[in-house]
Amino acid sequence: MWRDLLPVGRHAGSGGYRRYAWTAADADCRAWFKAQAGARGLTYEVDRNGNQWAWLGDPLAGNAVVTGSHLDSVPDGGAFDGPLGVVSSFAALDELRHRGAQFTRPLALTNFGDEEGARFGLACVGSRLTAGQLTPEKAYELRDGDGVSLPQAMERAGHDPAAIGPDPERLARIGAFVELHVEQGRALDLSGDRVGIASAIWPHGRWRFDFHGEANHAGTTRLEDRRDPMLTYAETVIAARREARLAGALATFGKISVEPNGVNAIPSLVRGWLDSRAADESTLDTVVAGIEKAAMEHAERDGVDVRVTRESFTPVIEFEHALRDELNRILGGRIPVLGTGAGHDAGILSGSIPTAMLFVRNPTGVSHSPAEFAGEDDCVAGVLALADVLEGLACR
Incomplete structure (x- = not known):
């Protein structure tokens, strides 16, 4: 068989x-x-x-x-x-x-x-x-x-x-x-x-993070003028690891979608999916809330808009x-x-x-x-x- x-x-x-x-x-x-x-x-x-x-x-x-x-x-x-x-x-x-x-x-x-x-x-x-x-x-x-x-x-x-x-x-x-x-x-x-x-x-769930920025030319746009959602996404991934480690839980960004997805283009949208799991729901809520908070803080600094959608949850x-x-x-x-x-x-x-x-x-x-x-x-x-x-x- x-x-x-x-x-x-x-x-x-x-x-x-x-x-x-x-x-x-x-x-x-x-x-x-x-x-x-x-x-x-x-x-x-x-x-x-x-x-x-x-x-x-x-x-x-x-x-x-x-x-x-x-x-x-x-x-x-x-x-x-x-x-x-x-x-x-x-x-x-x-x-x-x-x-x-x-x-x-x-x-x-x-x-x-x-x-x-x-x-x-x-x-x-x-x-x-x-x-x-x-x-x-x-x-x-x-x-x-x-x-x-x-x-x-x-x-x-x-x-x-x-x-x-x-x-x-x-x-x-x-x-x-x-x-x-x-x-x-x-x-x-x-x-x-x-x-x-x-x-x-x-308990575990999946959350979709949508980071909306501004598409622009990678070779002509000054760093100071960029609204780069990839930067915010990267900081959020690091924050997820930190929050999970502190809580004794698990958090993973394992899937990503980028628009327009060009090598020489600053993205207009980065969409990342978070998978998070913990021994109890209170800990899981704390971890996800900490990741969302970090995403919002970095987004404000980077001039990016963030929307978070919970796609599934199992207690x-x-x-x-x-x-x-x-x-x-x-x-x-x-x-x-x-x-x-x-x-x-x-x-x-x-x-x-x-x-x-x-x-x-x-x-x-x-x-x-x-x-x-x-x-x-x-x-x-x-x-x-x-x-x-x-x-x-x-x-x-």
């Missing part, structure tokens, strides 16, 4: 993946998922929001146990973030069939669409729509860098965008969702453990303690429990159904990069742990 999926959406130049929502690479990933479901005799379906499902047992019976993750990627992302959870879900089912497990609850494997938000700027679109955390009206406003709207992209890919929206009937049939994911950090590597359990997801998510404790019990009670600063579909769904997460060791700690890695032995340990969990939940 891993060998079949590995080439899909891989960029020859960077070695990373560009599996963006509703593109050809995404279609290839979806075809792979459908083929895996068919090879195992599972009932395959795509829901109204474009999420894929493969069912063992009656999908309408209720109290189902669901596992899976996502197959899309960030720009030039790694091979493991998302796909490891989907591949492992099929491998865990194979393991349970090898054991002769007798299922007493329906089991579903899933691939949630557009988890990374790389194309339309909003993470977890598929699960947000399903859980009612993203309205169809707001979803219709999403556009990619070329101005293509989400419904246009979905329609071009053969999916009816008129049907998107909350899916409470589907969620009501799910008794538990368990997502396996490569760890995005080195906690397991430092502790020497192969597998961990998630405790909570830090702190505590995974349900009962399900988390049940996973620990099934796995022998000696599994490390870890917090994480990364968002996931399991976090979005936690407000609607009981959810939990398993982490697989990442020896480098690198994620969202071609250097992202997990050893084969650790991946196998993750599959076996997931199989044990599914057996404990769905076969009793």
Whole structure:
């Protein structure tokens, strides 16, 4: 399975993946998922929001146990973030069939669409729509860098965008969702453990900073006469690092758009996207407020106008303690429990159904990069742990 999926959406130049929502690479990933479901005799379906499902047992019976993750990627992302959870879900089912497990609850494997938000700027679109955390009206406003709207992209890919929206009937049939994911950090590597359990997801959000200045000639305009938004943006990036360091939080400007984007032109507009995360919402608010304050102060000095728009926000998510404790019990009670600063579909769904997460060791700690890695032995340990969990939940 891993060998079949590995080439899909891989960029020859960077070695990373560009599996963006509703593109050809995404279609290839979806075809792979459908083929895996068919090879195992599972009932395959795509829901109204474009999420894929493969069912063992009656999908309408209720109290189902669901596992899976996502197959899309960030720009030039790694091979493991998302796909490891989907591949492992099929491998865990194979393991349970090898054991002769007798299922007493329906089991579903899933691939949630557009988890990374790389194309339309909003993470977890598929699960947000399903859980009612993203309205169809707001979803219709999403556009990619070329101005293509989400419904246009979905329609071009053969999916009816008129049907998107909350899916409470589907969620009501799910008794538990368990997502396996490569760890995005080195906690397991430092502790020497192969597998961990998630405790909570830090609150996090994305903010767009628009710095409006004045376009002018780079070779003739005196420094004193410039209204250069790039200068203000650069100072804001430095301020973000300072505010995050002082608060023990995280803040990153990882995406930028410049107009007119000429080598010999002073920009008229610099647009930068801030990603910030912290252990609690109060700290996060303090960090973002400090960054905004610094941006405004530098903008006034530089003769630049600044507008800040919060594009997304996810509050702190505590995974349900009962399900988390049940996973620990099934796995022998000696599994490390870890917090994480990364968002996931399991976090979005936690407000609607009981959810939990398993982490697989990442020896480098690198994620969202071609250097992202997990050893084969650790991946196998993750599959076996997931199989044990599914057996404990769905076969009793």
